[in-house]
Amino acid sequence: MRTKAFHFLLSPQAMARVDQAAASSGMDSYGLMQRAGEAVAAAALKRFPGALRYAVLCGPGNNGGDGYVAAAALHRAGAITNVFHLGEPERLKGDAARARLAWNGDSEPLSAYQPMEGDVVIDALFGAGLARAVDAAVARAVEAVEQAGCPVLAVDLPSGVDGLTGAVLGAAFQASHTVTFMAKKPGHLLLPGRTLCGTLEVFDIGIPMRLVAGEAGTLAENHPDLWRASLPRLSGASHKFRRGHLTVFSGPASATGAARLSAMAGLKAGAGLVTLAASGSALLVNANHTTAIMVKRLEGREDLDAYLADPRMAAFVLGPGFGVGDKARDFALALKERALVLDADGLTSFKEDPAALFGAFAGGQTRLVLTPHEGEFSRLFPDLAADESLGKVEKALTAAARAHAVLVCKGADSVIASPDGRAVINTNAPSSLATAGSGDVLAGIIGGLLAQGMPAFEAASAGVWLHGDAAARARTALTAEDLALNVQTQLSDKSSGSLDQSRLP
Missing domain, CATH: 3.40.50.10260 (YjeF N-terminal domain)
Structure with missing residues (x-):
């Protein structure tokens, strides 16, 4: 950094x-x-x-x-x-x-x-x-x-x-x-x-x-200067498969909207292909509400294992609207060799045994991103949450090292922490982000960046900043749909982009 x-x-x-x-x-x-x-x-x-x-x-x-x-x-x-x-x-x-x-x-x-x-x-x-x-x-x-x-x-x-x-x-x-x-x-x-x-x-x-x-040291204020060089860039040789494939797992038919928000955000973040993986009737619901986003029937672990036989399936988002329970845990552990953003129900599913999750992703390059709000953090790290001697940055860094994951501790002062000791504090999030579905959009942005090969800490830091930037674009009367549609990753510099440099802090 x-x-x-x-x-x-x-x-x-x-x-x-x-x-x-x-x-x-x-x-x-x-x-x-x-x-x-x-x-x-x-x-x-x-x-x-x-x-x-x-x-x-x-x-x-x-x-x-x-x-x-x-x-x-x-x-x-x-x-x-x-x-x-x-x-x-x-x-x-x-x-x-x-x-x-x-x-x-x-x-x-x-x-x-x-x-x-x-x-x-x-x-x-x-x-x-x-x-x-x-x-x-x-x-x-x-x-x-x-x-x-x-x-x-x-x-x-x-x-x-x-x-x-x-x-x-x-x-x-x-x-x-x-x-x-x-x-x-x-x-x-x-x-x-x-x-x-x-x-x-x-x-x-x-x-x-x-x-x-x-x-x-290794703590800074989050800003494009810290991760701009890692942003995916298009070239004349780019095509959809080179831009990465993001898969977002959908919940049941009555709870598909959160996954679609994540999928749309991943597409807007630049992933070349985005697939909504769903089971049963949820597949039809999602198919009726998507165009550029593909849908894939995926019922259980056997279907997932077959899907993972394709190495191009690089990054995944699991949790938004998915449901808490054995299936979420089983799917997350099956993805231990891939880049995974675990959010919402995916996080809560490990509250009884977070060590199982942490151990599965312990080896090799950091590829797990956890995006807890305060309550979800306390379920995974109850001892840290209760320790009043630690500030938010110290809690996030300790949790990241324990989980072998990048932690996005969400809030108006989101802290992004890496197992290697790096951390940033985000400051560009407007209060309008306090709306249903905004966290699902954030998970999708980070997933879309991971799918394009961005390292986990840089993808999470960029995702959080771009999330705040999208909220600023959507301005008043913000909904999560507005937020997803306003994601823009091409920051202007000498080589690419359309975001006016004067807008950057």
Whole structure:
């Protein structure tokens, strides 16, 4: 995964090491703090020019130092600025102590802050490094600001949000805007942290990007730059069989729609052929509702084994509307040598014995993609789901390694994790995706990409992003049918595609 700088996600600990590396390399650490604080002041003046007062809440560490610098810059700009401190400011050390002296003004205890009409709050209490629940004084300030309806500009991260997991540690400010430095943190993208940040601005304070890149691990924000090179491309020699064959298993006659949504999405994702495999009367129902998608009668395991004798049957989607039970388990295990997207009923069918599924796909190249929502995840990984010490990324990575599969942990902040330790957080999904059938479409997109030979992690990451992009195309009044019809995989670059590059983040 080749990550460009603007897709980096650094844990708070990694960012602290970047700061230390910058200081060790001879950079003026106080100069970096000055640039950070002045960027906050500039954002405050730009976004809240009508403020009657800037109330700067300064914490006991370097985040507070940024706040003191911002307060001094706002004062020089002629703005009414009051500072309120947490803890004993006389005990500040290093750059933060220097920043407080440079403020050269009074400050009052945080407990003395009373929101006034026209206040803009600059939250410089903790930032991304907080690892414990906020104390009562901070919780009271959060409540007072919320009740007063004052806009908040957060420095690095709204105080009370865990920079690694996005979780709220007791209480947290709801920011209108957040200014962070050099790179985003996972807590900026994971819920509820993403919502609490408001709009997010990443400001370059001058630390060499090589130092940031040195600490950037295998976690990134999902973006076409990460998987564009793996997207299937058409050539003059392309034909339908070279573009791959996707098979989607249909449920009974009364539950065929989910599979058809997956099949249509797989076709739109570029698979050369898509077959709906169904039994009995479901075959006729599907035949009456499809054109470019083929149908195949497939009753039981003997039929499936015969079907698998053709090596061109490369990728499968099992689960949407299929039904929970022995047949789903039997079919999934029969596909252990093929690329498989297991979704919905397919996942739930293994709740009593997930190890059987995980063991079947343990050898060789990763070829299993699991797409659980929160409830399905808890059925397959009950211990991880119950572990409150782990964030969503950590749970997904642990589950992926255990399952020998790529995990798509679905939600507004979907996390895609690979057994090899790579992970991305997706951010382009609009709220309109919360509609029946959208997960079936996602399974089909991923299946269609797998059928064309895309590696599992890249196919899943691309599928999730394209799913969000399709929802944006469908705009309002979104249904799953709209979503499937708006899937577009050809991203514009110098060699192919029709998607306007300006639409990419």
